[in-house]
Amino acid sequence: MSASRKGDRRERELVNKLDENGYAVMRAPASGAATDRDLPDALAGNGDDFYAIEAKSSSGDPIYIGGEEVESLIYFAQNFGAKPRIAVRFDREDWYFFHPADLYVTDGGNYRVKKEKALSEGIDFTEFVGQSERVRIDAFDGSS
Amino acid sequence: MSASRKGDRRERELVNKLDENGYAVMRAPASGAATDRDLPDALAGNGDDFYAIEAKSSSGDPIYIGGEEVESLIYFAQNFGAKPRIAVRFDREDWYFFHPADLYVTDGGNYRVKKEKALSEGIDFTEFVGQSERVRIDAFDGSS
Numbered sequence: 001m002s003a004s005r006k007g008d009r010r011e012r013e014l015v016n017k018l019d020e021n022g023y024a025v026m027r028a029p030a031s032g033a034a035t036d037r038d039l040p041d042a043l044a045g046n047g048d049d050f051y052a053i054e055a056k057s058s059s060g061d062p063i064y065i066g067g068e069e070v071e072s073l074i075y076f077a078q079n080f081g082a083k084p085r086i087a088v089r090f091d092r093e094d095w096y097f098f099h100p101a102d103l104y105v106t107d108g109g110n111y112r113v114k115k116e117k118a119l120s121e122g123i124d125f126t127e128f129v130g131q132s133e134r135v136r137i138d139a140f141d142g143s144s
Numbered sequence: 145m146s147a148s149r150k151g152d153r154r155e156r157e158l159v160n161k162l163d164e165n166g167y168a169v170m171r172a173p174a175s176g177a178a179t180d181r182d183l184p185d186a187l188a189g190n191g192d193d194f195y196a197i198e199a200k201s202s203s204g205d206p207i208y209i210g211g212e213e214v215e216s217l218i219y220f221a222q223n224f225g226a227k228p229r230i231a232v233r234f235d236r237e238d239w240y241f242f243h244p245a246d247l248y249v250t251d252g253g254n255y256r257v258k259k260e261k262a263l264s265e266g267i268d269f270t271e272f273v274g275q276s277e278r279v280r281i282d283a284f285d286g287s288s
Contacts, residue, residue, distance in 0.1 A: 019181070024224035026187050029173035037163070043170050043187055045224035050194070080168035080189035 003059070010057040014087060014095055015042055021129040022046050038072035043082065052077035057089035063118075067109035070100050088122070090115045096122025147203070154201040158231060158239055159186055165273040166190050182216035187226065196221035201233035207262075211253035214244050232266070234259045240266025 023046045028039040040052040054073045077084035089095045096118040103111045167190045172183040184196040198217045221228035230242045240262040247255045
């Protein structure tokens with residue numbers, strides 16, 4: 001399987017996992033976005049939290065994300081009213097989430113995530129979907 | 145030009161107009177949506193208002209929208225945290241927006257919009273983009 005097809009499959013898996021965890025998710029079209037703007041890979045919302053997500057999976061380590069791609073993500077997220085997040089997935093690992101500001105920026109202006117950093121400092125999937133207000137409200141109900 | 149290509153072009157025009165009016169917009173992919181769920185045609189947000197939009201253009205009158213399509217729109221909008229809107233465009237007219245609940249439902253369970261009703265009762269584009277909180281805040285600033 002080519003790297004891009006594998007990346008596409010993994011991105012679908014991420015979208016499905018978010019869907020199963022109460023998010024309504026729209027993936028960006030591969031083409032025909034209508035405007036000239038770069039779109040994030042996915043938009044996810046659950047009524048409380050809105051995320052614009054750029055997803056990168058790789059068999060290599062580290063994962064690099066282009067500086068312009070991240071700028072476009074932040075720009076779109078800000079305009080839309082969503083939180084920008086970079087989701088990275090290394091082979092045989094789960095997805096980890098970062099706010100762009102928490103990533104290392106290279107001298108060339110690109111963003112870099114090492115696998116070690118993803119596993120130690122990234123927000124894992126369970127934490128990511130557990131960050132919603134909805135869950136906190138449920139927690140309150142449980143304590144009464 | 146085929147009816148579907150014309151519809152596609154008009155949908156792009158709508159997305160571009162929303163973009164020009166301060167909305168960040170994501171169009172649904174034609175295929176490869178990743179989940180089995182029916183997606184709305186577009187998601188638009190401006191930091192204050194979030195809309196899930198089903199867009200229908202037609203040279204015929206009235207315009208019909210399938211009942212299941214509208215149910216999917218409402219379901220997605222509710223889960224995401226967006227307002228569901230049906231956008232209709234008749235030949236040589238502008239886009240008009242409706243909340244699904246304001247449309248006529250046929251005996252067969254489909255939604256129907258007559259051109260006459262769109263022009264007299266629909267929210268026109270200027271009203272639609274002017275409904276945001278952002279504009280109301282600007283209005284307050286202007287009165288001081």
